[in-house]
Amino acid sequence: MTLTASPSGSTVAEAEAFLAAHPEIEAFDIVLHDSNGIGRGKIIRRHELLSLYKSGRHLPISILGLDICGEDVHETGLIWDQGDGDLRAWPIPGTLVPLHGTVPPRGELFMSMYDLEGAKMTSDPRHALQAQVDALAAEGLYPAGAFELEFFLLSNQRGADGKVQPAADVLDGRASHKTEVYSVDHLHGMLPLFNDIYAGAAKAGIKAETMISEYAPGQYELTLHYREDVMQAADDLIRLKRIVRMQARLHGVTACFMAKPNEVYAGSGMHFHVSMRDASGRNVFVEAAEGKWNETILHALGGLRATMGESMLVFAPHANSWRRFASQSYAPVSPTWGVNNRSVALRIPAGDIKARRIEHRPAGVDANPYLVAATVLAGIRHGLKNKIDPGPETTGNGYEGGEDAPAIPVDWRMAIEAAKNSAFLKEALGEDMHRTFTAIKAAEYARVMRTVSEVDYDLYLYTV
Template sequence: MTSPTGSTADEAKAFLEAHPEIEAFDIVLTDANGIGRGKIIRRHELMGIYEGGRHLPISILGLDITGEDVHETGLIWDSGDGDLRAWPIPGTLKPLHATNPPRGQLLMSMFHLDGAPMTSDPRLALVRQVEALAARGLHPAGAFELEFFLLANERDGEGRVQPASAVLDGRKSGKTEVYSVDHLHGMEPLFSDIYAAAKAQGIPAETVISEYAPGQYELTLHYRKDIMQAADDLLMLKRLVRMQARRHGVTACFMAKPIEKYAGSGMHLHVSLQDDAGKNVFTEAKEGAWSPALLHALGGLTETMAESMLIFAPHANSWRRFVSQSYAPIAPTWGVNNRSVALRVPAGDAKNRRIEHRPSGVDANPYLVAATVLAGIAKGLDEKLDPGPETTGNGYEQGASSSSMPADWRSAIEAAKGSSFLKQALGEDLHRTFTAIKEAELFRVARTVSELDYHLYLHEV
């Protein structure tokens, strides 16, 4: 049958001819938590996937963070855990760098057996939002920023994670080292492999910096005219960073807050809208007067942020990142060239005007983040929403007292469950799937007796 993604066998044939050395492929389907699940197939199996898809169990999209079934999603025994058909995403068939034996990678999306979209597939939620904007003559462009930690494989004497030593010479550092170029030199062999892997996969990885915590780094990605590509870039970049770090004997960590006394890791999304003629609709017509489209987009994002926070902060650990003056926003505020707000309009050339959406942690699913942001922008444009006054100065002080944001993970789950906006943004099926998974994970965390419980209470009560 014809691939519903638009993939063709010619793409696979050309790839195999260009890469006779590749013996196997990772086929990767992204679940609600942004985890890649799938199989490693042999070379001779690839053409069959392009010609007829690959059967995978529907339950893959109903798993929690540990890989356990969440029956409340309706994706497990309600349908007998039957197979659906995954199809290749065009343009994602790429070689993996420095694997032995040589392997490739292919991203997949899930469809019903008749080719209809499987509406609990996170990537297809983003496809739906992109298509809705395209019907209005608007085309979202964007790029994600990737913050992460490089950690030692061994814990310290108290069982806590610790920054990785330099892979070049084993030098240790417990200092913040923010923006230190010399500090980056110690990780040069690893970053060289990351850049080589990104080049092999066509991922436009650009600047690397030492971030605001020991062992923390940031990689930026080139701005894409197609936000679908931007989300695919981020997903593939996380996979290759983890893979290359492991090869160099360290752990790439994408937890939002792995070290309690330092800043957490964000996943900022830069986004703009182009019209059919390629003009940025966020660009102001005259200097000093913001584009109405930009203001309405900000209005939609501020109005929907509280009920959407479960998408941007999906895990228990995510909520440890939201601390005043930690570069993580704590209120639905906006401002210009201001890193203390949730929605930042970066300074720069007006023709490149965009919104930097800052609430998401690096542990969030980029497809769901982008889909929710686009839905918020569309709502703002449709209803001509006013974002309120610009925040200047310290946004932490100005926004905290009046913030409507959920206070914690449990509150975010309840807000998301009751959100008609989020049902529209994700689609009802994925909304049910995602909130059911998060509720199951909340119960898992709530019933777990942790080491902290013993520290606080074992000998005291």
């Protein structure tokens, strides 16, 4: 069957207007995001863009069944079970943007996968998030949010010990191995790179905001403007990672989005701030009197606490992700909630009561923002539907106590098993996305466990 209209809602007029406004652009990165949040796709030439909008682009179904190395995971059912046939990717409306600093000039376009008849390919992470947004809309609720982006800027060369080391300032080559948390002067040394990151974000229509020197040598945080559409918030985060990575490379350093690149210092999170509006635009998390929490926000917290354990694989999807969780490391170690408290997993930030929201803190920056947002929204829906009590607020040091909190996995293998067996996560992601994601994670776990690492040699070569 030949489709006469894009199932994503994209139009040829959008592409024609973009080409007219940007005669300098010669090529486009067309990007589809897999379960790990990795951009897969092609670079097409300018003259190919209109045909892409008219009829989509054939891509193999297996592109959504790849592991972190880009290799097929047969257990997803997306490879030979399907004959590795082609499906059709279509442009996502509003995601066609120019890139900053490319020679020759290029643009970027996000794609999403559909079958040949135009039905959504449900192992596509975007569709998983959209399903939760649609479910909330059917219940009269509309989520808004923003992600925080933490990352490291590293030298392209390892240190004498073989470990990664912070990048020297791109301004003048000055090096620092100090933590430098909140140092404004330290930020100045990276200003040429940061200026290009902001320029790239602006070209892409992303409102990148505050830059912070974070709690480790070479670590930074960049905040994003709050969006009334959580799909847009996820798009902002995943596109900004690509901008940071590309601009860092152009400046001769490496942008690192591992959750924990250095065992001595804090890791990098991807905190998700989320609120809910009703049909009139009212924030339903706002309490009548400040500090007197309403049932809606409490039930939302209750749902997130109750489902956090079986969802941890989404928030910590890789072997390295689990090195981030350590006491007093600014990463939560149990599903606690509190107010203006950075030691808990679910934080109600201080600030204007009209902007009341939940800061969901477990996810590392290595997680897929589409799947994180889908799982968080599903957890909130679960709490609202079942009117779940979140239990008492955690005050003071959230790393102490927490014995009454629901159990969460303590390592990657436990998280994989919990996710596989979770009826909640199957509903949150959809059956196909759940099968694809957990199969890929199991395959990656097997790869790590059969690899003889430097740690093995260090511990055992001369001692056992």
